[in-house]
Amino acid sequence: MVGIDPQSEGLERARNHGVATTDDGIDGFQCMSVYPEVRIVFDATSAYAHKKHDEVLQRDGKRVVDLTPAAIGPFTVPAVNMTHHGGATNVNMVTCGGQATIPMVAAVSQVARVPYAEIVASVSSRSAGPGTRANIDEFTRTTARAIEVVGGAEKGKAIIILNPAEPPMMMRDTVFTLSEGADED
Structure with missing residues (x-):
């Protein structure tokens, strides 16, 4: 190590x-x-x-x-x-938020066109080390690009929230896709 x-x-x-x-x-x-x-x-x-x-x-x-x-x-x-x-x-390996959310975007893009996908990763401040804190901009750019390249969205966006709550929260992610063409049934 x-x-x-x-x-x-x-x-x-x-x-x-x-x-x-x-x-x-x-x-x-x-x-x-x-x-x-x-x-x-x-x-x-x-x-x-x-x-x-x-x-x-x-x-x-x-x-x-x-x-x-x-x-x-x-x-x-x-x-x-x-x-x-x-x-x-x-x-x-993209980012923790990307690993948790891109499979959902990819699943939607398998059955519908996805002009836009957005993820919000909420993580405990305590779990965000100096590397994460120093790379917030890179986190959002890399995750957004992977939403497009791997997830299949035409446009991706990523947001990270560092939550200082005590006791520390578990990581929570939200996935939003704007999709077209899927049968709702």
């Missing part, structure tokens, strides 16, 4: 479970004895950092699962298009 904060609870938890860790980012990762054995890397940093990470990891022959809104690789929403990108060396 790789991080950049020596005081990270996640890195400490991983160390306590015997997982090799570094708090020196991608540079520290490359110096780890396990680095040559790693074949797949899950990058949950930020859209900005992912661009650098992908260059390094691609050069070293690693497959990358992008958990940021960087969207370097093809959008992948397993419930909709899991088998479409098996050969890709970088796949983008």
